[in-house]
Amino acid sequence: MVRIAENDSNKEGTSLLATKKKVTIEDVAKKAGVGIATVSRAINNSGGISPKTKALILQVIEEMGFIPNTSAQSLKVRQTNQIALAVPDIRNAIIPEIAWSVEQTAKQHGYRVVQINTSGNARTELETVREVKKLHVDGLIIMPLAYPKTLVELINKTTVPVSIINYGKKLDDNVKADIVGLASQEGRLVMEHLIKIGRTRIAYAGAPKNKIEERYFAYEQSLPQVDPSLVYFGEDFSFETGLRAADYFYSLKNMPDAIYAVNDMVAIGIVNRFKELGVRVPEDVAVVGIDNNLWTTVTSPQISSVSIMGDEVARLATELLLKRIREHGAGAYERVQFEPRLIVRESSVAVIRQSPLIT
């Protein structure tokens, strides 16, 4: 790190920032020769004001560079026009899409979003909803990962509207929040697909059992019985976990002929390591991930995946939240689910498997 010369254009010590006098609504009123209530009406288009004086006031505002104090407004009208978005980690491949979608729809409705990374750990998730009141926001969108037991309880107790982006867990019916997620288990699609293309020794490579458990359940439920040696629970959802999973499966005397990976990062890791090891995908082992992020199309082979509809889920979650805010929390809580979509790519096409005997 290099510290280039400092810029001395601010050497006067205390800067403009500190000395510049704030112009308030009262200043505007005085200068325009009207009452402060009138100025308020002008800036809020609240009506009850003649076009003439309104124009005058607007001009004075322009001249003086008046900007209403947001804190004062919030104090008075009891809303901040901000919502909080709590996600596990913005660096996880699918999250940016969600964050973007939330921010865009919020902006369309005049809302800003404050970003919170929970690191997907239980304590932080709980803390976020417990302290949401201190957050200066009108509502909370949370995408849980750890799903601590008391999470729902806390959500039900808080007075600020919350909307849940729900992947990975079936939630109680009585949660006092709008919930949007997926209609069928993403994993179901993967398993059905792998079975359909004729794979018989299907493995699961995933995160710890207690995270996103629905994805593992889909595995269990799609199989008459599970061979424990074909299940690899990693530590997280990372590329490295994928590498390790591949190593593990490779070490087996009897390798799987297909792997259902908990997400694309893991799938990509697996495919990469297999390439190093000389395992052919999909000929020897088919690999399918979940999330359908851009990078599945960039590896070779390209990787089959399931789209979890992140942007649509996020957009709806945001709209439901804003609606609830608008209606002061009234109305039955919504439960909406999108249909995940399987996208088949090279890593799991049906191939004629050549038996050595036939050659």
Added chain:
Amino acid sequence: MVRIAENDSNKEGTSLLATKKKVTIEDVAKKAGVGIATVSRAINNSGGISPKTKALILQVIEEMGFIPNTSAQSLKVRQTNQIALAVPDIRNAIIPEIAWSVEQTAKQHGYRVVQINTSGNARTELETVREVKKLHVDGLIIMPLAYPKTLVELINKTTVPVSIINYGKKLDDNVKADIVGLASQEGRLVMEHLIKIGRTRIAYAGAPKNKIEERYFAYEQSLPQVDPSLVYFGEDFSFETGLRAADYFYSLKNMPDAIYAVNDMVAIGIVNRFKELGVRVPEDVAVVGIDNNLWTTVTSPQISSVSIMGDEVARLATELLLKRIREHGAGAYERVQFEPRLIVRESSVAVIRQSPLIT
């Protein structure tokens, strides 16, 4: 999209949220039998209060579930403990890392961050700075992309502290903001590397000339003269632009033997298309990108790249901003630069090039 049954646990019409009475500092004071000033002292650890009464008050607060109204506090103390982070698009590969870094360091100092996507377009970048006062924030971190001409002017005019995460443009010395970026042109490293491994027809594949122009300048300046046919200006920084760039270079009678891509996304696009076209990387054409995102290690061949130190840059930008906020804008503006790092991978290793004549 499926709308599962609505949850009727909120059918009473207007909900708890709307009816629950807010408990204020005054309620606490009354119940504790003290003055409201004293309660304020208790929650702010401002001293001038006996341990005994403080304990009492804290307990009452606990009982009543009192949470100070942030808007009122902000109005009074004139700060919101929030900063804004304006980036082009959170979905761009390097941004999440930056956003994460900003959020984490902000949190350490008790600040929250509100996310803004400017889409990298000039109008939105300007608007963000111009309207920052309406944003309820104590400071702004902006990562410009379009760098509209009046941006600096606006920054210099605003009274809220700003910190610039600066990739892609040399900024005037007189910018009234802390600026953190890279010490040497990232592109310089790429070009030197390509030249060193013996490439002679080096091409540039990038975004429009006016975006991140420093990266193109590095190209120009590293070459005795540039062959215009070896320069491809795409529309953006995307994977697709990479595909198109590859097509373009492939169409040349005389292909380049190396490509310096404006970023990793483009580089990945190029490598992918080349693979389809049967062009060997790096044997026929070496490819190097910039950003060093995870995905460069996931393609085959793995792609050489330059780390732009996103997390460190972002962390420092945040710390400088918070420092300036703390000091009310006083102090000389800092200019700090990190050293970018070249990471050589398969896509640009030196290879013995086999001439067909020798075989």
Added chain:
DNA sequence: AGTAAAGTAGGAAACGTTTCCGAAAATTAA
């Protein structure tokens, strides 16, 4: 023209804090 209705405007009371300032209580010094 006179009256009723509608349209405009301003004063002042909130909103829920923090903080200045003075008073009361507790502590120390003599």
Added chain:
DNA sequence: TTAATTTTCGGAAACGTTTCCTACTTTACT
């Protein structure tokens, strides 16, 4: 003890808006 400090505390004035309520103008209608 008494006086001089030092602590501890409460009242009340901000902070900058929105909005209720009242009063004054217009306009519309007979």
